[in-house]
Amino acid sequence: MLRFAIITDIHGNAPALEAVLQDISQQGTRRIVCLGDAVGIGPDSNRVLELLAAWPDIALVSGNHDLALVAASRKEPPPPGNAAERAHHEWLAERIRPEYVEWISRWPLAITETAGEVKMLFTHYHAGEHEQELFAPVDVNPSLAGLEQRYANERYGLVAFGHHHVVHHFVSPSAVYINPGSLGCPHGPEPVARYGIVSVADGQVHTELRVIPYDNKAFLRSYKELDVPDAEHILRIFHGAGPE
Numbered sequence: 018m019l020r021f022a023i024i025t026d027i028h029g030n031a032p033a034l035e036a037v038l039q040d041i042s043q044q045g046t047r048r049i050v051c052l053g054d055a056v057g058i059g060p061d062s063n064r065v066l067e068l069l070a071a072w073p074d075i076a077l078v079s080g081n082h083d084l085a086l087v088a089a090s091r092k093e094p095p096p097p098g099n100a101a102e103r104a105h106h107e108w109l110a111e112r113i114r115p116e117y118v119e120w121i122s123r124w125p126l127a128i129t130e131t132a133g134e135v136k137m138l139f140t141h142y143h144a145g146e147h148e149q150e151l152f153a154p155v156d157v158n159p160s161l162a163g164l165e166q167r168y169a170n171e172r173y174g175l176v177a178f179g180h181h182h183v184v185h186h187f188v189s190p191s192a193v194y195i196n197p198g199s200l201g202c203p204h205g206p207e208p209v210a211r212y213g214i215v216s217v218a219d220g221q222v223h224t225e226l227r228v229i230p231y232d233n234k235a236f237l238r239s240y241k242e243l244d245v246p247d248a249e250h251i252l253r254i255f256h257g258a259g260p261e
Contacts, residue, residue, distance in 0.1 A: 020046055026182055029065055031064040035231070051076070055080070056083055060109075080142075081099055081141065089103065090115075137176075143178055175192065208230065211227070211229075213225065
């Protein structure tokens with residue numbers, strides 16, 4: 018049996034990631050697949066990347082914020098759809114360790130693996146095959162019918178994705194499509210971090226969605242203390258709260 022965790026959209030939130038990594042360890046799961054947007058929005062990028070780099074068995078794909086951070090660090094144009102966040106990504110680029118920028122630049126846009134008879138796709142979002150198409154147009158309300166049509170010729174048994182911060186979980190007789198929800202952006206007054214556990218055995222895919230509470234008080238305060246660009250907007254839209 019293959020068993021692994023899927024995490025996505027950490028968005029620079031170190032305390033949320035620490036809580037999830039502790040729970041993953043307690044679940045006896047060693048392998049992690051991270052589906053992108055490890056950095057951006059939150060100010061803890063160095064700590065988040067330190068935690069990810071230290072995990073013994075991890076695979077990572079790029080999200081739009083990861084690509085935008087690399088572009089800002091290299092003084093290159095932002096990827097499509099991320100021009101509005103340029104000041105924020107430049108602020109992060111000034112603070113992130115150079116070796117982490119180089120590491121992120123090597124993350125692929127998608128990973129495919131096979132477990133027995135089950136073909137699996139891991140991606141941040143599935144709008145196109147090329148970087149300039151990957152995140153736009155984006156279907157804000159994906160459906161089982163739409164996903165099955167999109168992947169009709171691929172015969173994936175599992176498609177794991179992120180990008181939208183809410184949970185999507187569709188199961189058909191032939192495939193499972195899962196977005197476990199944002200790990201780092203709870204979208205509400207209660208600080209919870211979301212992730213998924215996937216088990217593949219005898220050609221069948223089984224999934225579990227987990228919700229882990231954590232303390233976010235110091236994290237929210239850090240937006241003001243560090244003078245993070247667009248802090249009020251980020252806190253209102255992505256955390257549903259402000260610093261105390």
